[in-house]
Amino acid sequence: MLSIKNLQAKVEEKDIIKGLNLNIKPGEVHAIMGPNGAGKSTLGNVLSGREGYEVTGGSVEFLGKDLLDFEPEERAREGLFLAFQYPVEIPGVSNLEFLKASVDAVREHRGQDPLDSVSFLKLAREKCKAVNLDQNFLKRGVNEGFSGGEKKRNEIMQMMLLEPSLCILDETDSGLDIDALQVVADGVNSQRSVDRSFIVVTHYQRLLDYIVPDYVHVLANGRIVKSGGKELALELEEKGYSWIDEEVV
Amino acid sequence: MTEEINELIKNEYEAGFVTDVESETLPPGLNEDVIRFISSKKNEPEWLLEWRLKAFHVWKEMDEPTWAHVQYPEINFQDVSYYSAPKSMDDRPKSLDEVDPELLKTYEKLGIPLHEQAALAGVAVDVVFDSVSVVTTFREKLKEAGVIFMPISEAVHEHPDLVKKYLGSVVPQKDNYYAALNCAVFSDGSFVYIPKGVRCPMELSTYFRINEQSTGQFERTLIIAEEGSHVSYLEGCTAPMRDENQLHAAVVELVALDNAEIKYSTVQNWYPGDAEGKGGIYNFVTKRGVCHTNAKISWTQVETGSAVTWKYPSCILKGDNSVGEFYSVALTNNFQQADTGTKMIHLGKNTKSTIITKGISAGKSQNAYRGLVRMNPGAEGARNYTQCDSLLIGDKCGAHTFPYIESKHPSAVIEHEATTSKVSDDQLFLCQQRGIDVEKAVSMIVNGFCKEVFKELPMEFAVEAGKLLEVSLEGSVG
Numbered sequence: 232m233l234s235i236k237n238l239q240a241k242v243e244e245k246d247i248i249k250g251l252n253l254n255i256k257p258g259e260v261h262a263i264m265g266p267n268g269a270g271k272s273t274l275g276n277v278l279s280g281r282e283g284y285e286v287t288g289g290s291v292e293f294l295g296k297d298l299l300d301f302e303p304e305e306r307a308r309e310g311l312f313l314a315f316q317y318p319v320e321i322p323g324v325s326n327l328e329f330l331k332a333s334v335d336a337v338r339e340h341r342g343q344d345p346l347d348s349v350s351f352l353k354l355a356r357e358k359c360k361a362v363n364l365d366q367n368f369l370k371r372g373v374n375e376g377f378s379g380g381e382k383k384r385n386e387i388m389q390m391m392l393l394e395p396s397l398c399i400l401d402e403t404d405s406g407l408d409i410d411a412l413q414v415v416a417d418g419v420n421s422q423r424s425v426d427r428s429f430i431v432v433t434h435y436q437r438l439l440d441y442i443v444p445d446y447v448h449v450l451a452n453g454r455i456v457k458s459g460g461k462e463l464a465l466e467l468e469e470k471g472y473s474w475i476d477e478e479v480v
Numbered sequence: 481m482t483e484e485i486n487e488l489i490k491n492e493y494e495a496g497f498v499t500d501v502e503s504e505t506l507p508p509g510l511n512e513d514v515i516r517f518i519s520s521k522k523n524e525p526e527w528l529l530e531w532r533l534k535a536f537h538v539w540k541e542m543d544e545p546t547w548a549h550v551q552y553p554e555i556n557f558q559d560v561s562y563y564s565a566p567k568s569m570d571d572r573p574k575s576l577d578e579v580d581p582e583l584l585k586t587y588e589k590l591g592i593p594l595h596e597q598a599a600l601a602g603v604a605v606d607v608v609f610d611s612v613s614v615v616t617t618f619r620e621k622l623k624e625a626g627v628i629f630m631p632i633s634e635a636v637h638e639h640p641d642l643v644k645k646y647l648g649s650v651v652p653q654k655d656n657y658y659a660a661l662n663c664a665v666f667s668d669g670s671f672v673y674i675p676k677g678v679r680c681p682m683e684l685s686t687y688f689r690i691n692e693q694s695t696g697q698f699e700r701t702l703i704i705a706e707e708g709s710h711v712s713y714l715e716g717c718t719a720p721m722r723d724e725n726q727l728h729a730a731v732v733e734l735v736a737l738d739n740a741e742i743k744y745s746t747v748q749n750w751y752p753g754d755a756e757g758k759g760g761i762y763n764f765v766t767k768r769g770v771c772h773t774n775a776k777i778s779w780t781q782v783e784t785g786s787a788v789t790w791k792y793p794s795c796i797l798k799g800d801n802s803v804g805e806f807y808s809v810a811l812t813n814n815f816q817q818a819d820t821g822t823k824m825i826h827l828g829k830n831t832k833s834t835i836i837t838k839g840i841s842a843g844k845s846q847n848a849y850r851g852l853v854r855m856n857p858g859a860e861g862a863r864n865y866t867q868c869d870s871l872l873i874g875d876k877c878g879a880h881t882f883p884y885i886e887s888k889h890p891s892a893v894i895e896h897e898a899t900t901s902k903v904s905d906d907q908l909f910l911c912q913q914r915g916i917d918v919e920k921a922v923s924m925i926v927n928g929f930c931k932e933v934f935k936e937l938p939m940e941f942a943v944e945a946g947k948l949l950e951v952s953l954e955g956s957v958g
Contacts, residue, residue: 279913282905303912313913319906323928329914332924336915372928373910389914 232257232428233397238289240277247273249453258425262439262464263432265450266472271432272316275401279313280306294396308340310396314386314403321373329373330355334392358391362418380411387418399430404438416441436468449475499582505564510557515664518563522633535653535663542657548819549848549880550788560727562665564695606631606670606686608699625681628673632700635671642673646704650733650768658729658764662698669699674709683938688717696727705740712743712938717750725787727762734769734777741776742769745937749948750785757815760787773799780936783810783820784952794823797831804833807933811952812845821851826859835866838930841877842953848880855892868898871929923950
């Protein structure tokens, strides 16, 4: 699915990712944890091709293609999905219109016909229900006036509609209360399948109680410094990150 | 990102071709002889020539206004040709079959089929090419309803009383510099008369086209809605791409008598000049309507073209309970400059006005809203609501708001809201991450921003306006 080799990237002339290696097979869920400033969010932004994140070395292969060759929208159409930590508002553009444009673009890329408006509306309503969002949210501007929890649920709904191959959840748990976290996690879990992989970026173990990973990696100082099973997360929760730093040093 | 936006906004101006027809064009220059020539060319009665000459003398005494937030080199009014007409129009064609095929082709290319069977169902069109009206469709059908829709140059002969009574009644000769110039040299334009109690059975539309080089277009439109009548009128305009600037100074007068309603929509797409700011139309337009008791005038404009736009469609709310509305989308890109807005003059009791404007600036353009709301001493219980929103694309453009509010009646209520926002990189990235390319994303955001105004446009125009914004924005993202 995804093969990252010796990836190096900088932001505003500062090296953030310094030789990162990661292999993800279809159907796997990988959690990436680490202290603040380790480069966790940078990884998601680099993989999705955000402007300002400059790759200075290494390679990323995604579904057999060189991911770094693609524009951000092409990466999305190829099946890479980033759930944002802070989804931005787009006033005036209705959620429904936005979702339709998005799904149309992805379908076109896959060689499928666009859905007609009625079928699409039906589908969008279904997905709203699945993440416990009122249908009125389809009419409202994209994320406009949504609460933190509503924005995150809106992200998961988009993921459900686009059916990506690889989902990167960037600190999806930040700002969520326990009920909202449950809804978001249920949404993610419902999307787990043998051919869909996840990268769950989080600072806290809490989210991993709900979305149970196959692997846990610790990212520190731009590198993966430790990998293990889900029990590694518990260890981190208990001991904090400092012991890793010491170990690495 | 800004570079991509710029790339996106940089689009070909599709209406920029030149039609090759033999024209009779006056050499540049303006003096009494030119005015006499125009007047005699149109066989005008003596009173109209006098009226023109009076305007010319007024104009000579006036100074070009400099208060607008626009900059352009001084215009030499002696370098402009004030009359140009295709030769084939010398004997005005009686029917479409007699119209020069080159002209018909021009309009087909612009997407305006003139054969009635091919025309947009329910839209009658008057077509003005440089200084003359080429053809007016559906005239017979309109006549059955008692509606008069014809070139103003013909109305002068066929309905002299109406023209004499209303011409200059809303925008007098001395109103302003460009209006005075227009009064002196106006060539053609549309004349509309809706009789008492009649609801005009179809949309009326005028399509203005400047073709000839170094030529100005000075059209004059006069719409009279008798008591209790209703009309919706649309106006569109384009011009070829030329390196030098061309002048367009129009006057539109609307008269809505008691209980009448006029809806006036414009999609202005004059050539805006190239990406370096060379060429383009200077658009100096005076549009004003007067509302009698219970009457309503609604202006809707989508301004995407012109190098310089100076335009303030206004309402004089003379009668009690009359209503004025102004909905505007003004988009500027590259080096375009727009200073546009409205004036709502409340004279009668319980008069109401609504102003909703959306200014979009991209490239290195400057976009200004200028509006006046005046509550006169008699305007008891009058109300105004104004909302001005600006959207910036990129970081080299400017948006400006100049609201003027004067209230001389203590019971009048005036509300003014204004916002400025920017298409952010984060918004564009969200769209891209969902598979939507930047071009589509910008157009979605801009269309969303303009939604409130677009819904005021007649359906055919709303679609066209949306597309036009998309085209005008191409190359604006980077």
